[in-house]
Amino acid sequence: MKARVHIMLKDGVLDPQGEAVRRALGTLGFAGVDGVRQGKVIELDLTATDAAAAEEEVRRMCEALLANTVIEKYSVEII
Template structure:
């Protein structure tokens, strides 16, 4: 069994209204010194098998086809 974590974030330059809202809420709650917030998503997956190279290839294909909108999002894959 291979465990993996995929992290998807907006590309630099893409507006992030949810991140701005979170930043504003943090300031309203008294958390000073937060310059900016960018939000993203994390997927934890468990894959059958033990071939890490094959798993990484499959995970990248999953990101390209479903998990990330590669026009506006970047992703990273980590075997954990």
């Protein structure tokens, strides 16, 4: 079973990396980009076979290690 975790900075938290990408796109001539936010995606190969239990386990991983929940939000998707 595979799980995909998206980790993004919370709304309102400054994202200098995203801002740098936005500026660079402008410099390259890509108009029409109002904002950019950059985050992480983590794909996990799990031995678990029960989707609900796997999602619960991955959420615990996010709380313990993968996300900094002070400034980051995460979402878990079982695929």
